[in-house]
Amino acid sequence: MAEAHQAVAFQFTVTPEGIDLQLSHQALSEIYLSGVRSWKKRIIRIKVGNNVISGVYPASPSSWLFVVIAILATMYTRSDPSMGLIAKIQEHLPVSQMSTQCQAVVSAVLFSTMLWLMLIFTMRLCLKQLLSYHRWMFEQHGKMSTTTKIWVALVRIFSGRKPLLYSYQGSLPNLPVPAIKDTVKRYLESVRPLMNDAEYKRMTNLATEFESSLGNRLQWYLKLKSLWASNYVISRFSFVFQVSDWWEEYVYLRGRGPIMVNSNYYGMDFLYVTPTPIQAARAGNCIHAFFLYRRKLNKEELKPVSTVIPLCAAQCERIFNTARIPGEETDTVQHWQDSDYIVVYHRGRYFRLRVYQAGRLLSPREIEFQIQRILDDTTPPSQGEAKLGALTAGDSSGVNKRSLDCIERAAFFVTLDDEEHSMMGEDSAECLDRYAKSLLHGKCYDRWFDKSFSVVYYKNGKSGINAEHSWADAPVVAHVWEYTLAVDSFQLGYNEEGHCKGEVDSSLPRPQKLSWEITPEISQSLAVAQALADDVDFHVFSFRDFGKGKIKKCRVSPDGFIQMALQLAYYRNRGTFCLTYEASMTRLFREGRTETVRSCTNESSAFVQALEGGEPADVCRRLFRAASEKHQHLYRMAMTGGGIDRHLFCLYVVSKYLGVDSPFLNEVLSEPWRLSTSQTPVQQVELFDMVNHSEYISCGGGFGPVADDGYGVSYMFLGENIINLHISCKHSCPETDAHKFGGQIRKALHDLLKLLSPNLKESNKTDEGRPEVKKDK
Incomplete structure (x- = not known):
């Protein structure tokens, strides 16, 4: 995901005084503070909302x-x-x-x-x-061991009934610290297909030296932190003290470059329908739905997200009323307990729109009425106001904080965009590409990239979301976005004219236009942001020739299938292999976020070389299955705490606190991810009817390129027959082209299906499995 960009190039300086040969007061102090934050968070949780119920769960x-x-x-x-x-x-x-x-x-x-x-x-x-x-995760599909059956029964017994959102938080295990020797071994295995013999021998020597000397010393500090704090990577404490820990701070908040494109990501609206063409009405329904979700969140009425077992819900705490606050050396993430308003941007003006009147949430029709007032307002923007948002898009800096307080404390940010976006046109592919770029960066000043999320409503009723990355990962934002789209279309609905249902209290106070006295120079930030935005090359397409339905008939993991297709496409595109990043979650553990699956393996490279070298089909099939099984094993290892990249990251952080230099860690943390990938799963399938209403399909979301000479690829399986893909790279690199790479991915998908099921008739020559394409309403 987008965090790969920051993880490559982050660096910081620590100058601990009083270091002796054995202990670092700076490192021990940081470990102590991490534990204090973690324990304070547990105590605070008891005092809030339904936490008495969750506390005794x-x-x-x-x-x-x-x-x-x-x-x-x-x-x-x-x-x-x-x-x-x-x-x-x-x-x-x-x-x-x-x-x-x-x-x-x-x-x-x-x-x-x-x-x-x-x-x-x-x-x-x-x-x-x-x-x-976690042994259940490694068992063959459909063949559950007796031990796992007993385990499932015991989990059901001890899980109680009707858990609230945070009920499982106190029972989730801590993320384990892998052994140094295991991490070093897996790392060397992951880079073998990327290095020649001389390079690999040199890296092996560096790794061996690190493992036998400095590595054990750094590991001691991590084990100490893991005993004291709930998560040795994260262990943050939020909403009262606004203090972050290692992952959040060093990967995100200390970055001084633009977060637009480099860190923020986006989510799209439905592909084939627009519930209403009226901009204010669409905003009215969706804004109301967002606050319904917040009400459920505050009351912990949302079901805990789970696979077979529950996932950590800590990231949900900061969805609303949260902003990234710029600082001189490091930013901070600040969360407020409540906010009864949103901030709306339209034609260079900022408005505070209160969505509660006398403690009552405004109806969708009333919110539409207030949004229309903003659209009809002809007041010109104040001097410098129109492009104020560029300060959140360019290089990070702390300016004019008091003037921005209203925006920072808002529940979320809304943009009423004058553009129209849709995939219905003469060139639907080009329409999607423009739509993606608009959501990712807009005009570089008409989004507020520092808010936890900003929602965009276009002139023709289309919508989308842009999210800041430091406070949470994409699945958390996708969850609230899925809920909002479903409630908007299937529960609230619109009248025959396309307006929100209900009556309007015409005595509602008008939205308040914010006043500004802006002195900072915006042009420099805007120039940096605009150059970055213009350099982004995007290609978004919906692959409808087949989906996970046919892939599963080949007895292959759909995710493994896509990852092998990406390896094949990249090799055909560049003639070589590259370090590949696939985001995996670690939310099976308390405060878990992500881990990296290194998808380019010895097995995947052997398969690609065999296929491209004209080896017999049965040999290629055997190598493909070995590569796919290896990928699935790595994915499961990452989910269950056996990944290597977060461990290496924390070892690097400790080395900086100790003031020691590690050539091995320096090289590991500087390696570029030229192929960064992420799958966006549909989490609330019960909200959508993919069989009878397949036109209500979100195209998922995407992110900017991670490396200047690489690709960012996000993909989403929808139903059994559709795969949506988002591809990004940079125009400035002559070796990358998003559209050409998209073509290579299409070809690779067909070639793999043909290889695995030569007798299975593909549907690319028919319309089988495709949803009926309906014009935007």
């Missing part, structure tokens, strides 16, 4: 009453389940004026409460141990 508050009644009942039967503890408590009660019977009841209640808390602790400890079991 998997038990329930009502179970306390059951335990108390049970203990009191045994007392009346003249039995003592406490084995004398109730009597001991009664002896030490500070109240002497109570009757003996009353003291006995109070003592029994206190004992019952302690017993209840011990039971909760035991159940959570058992659940945590159960959630640490």
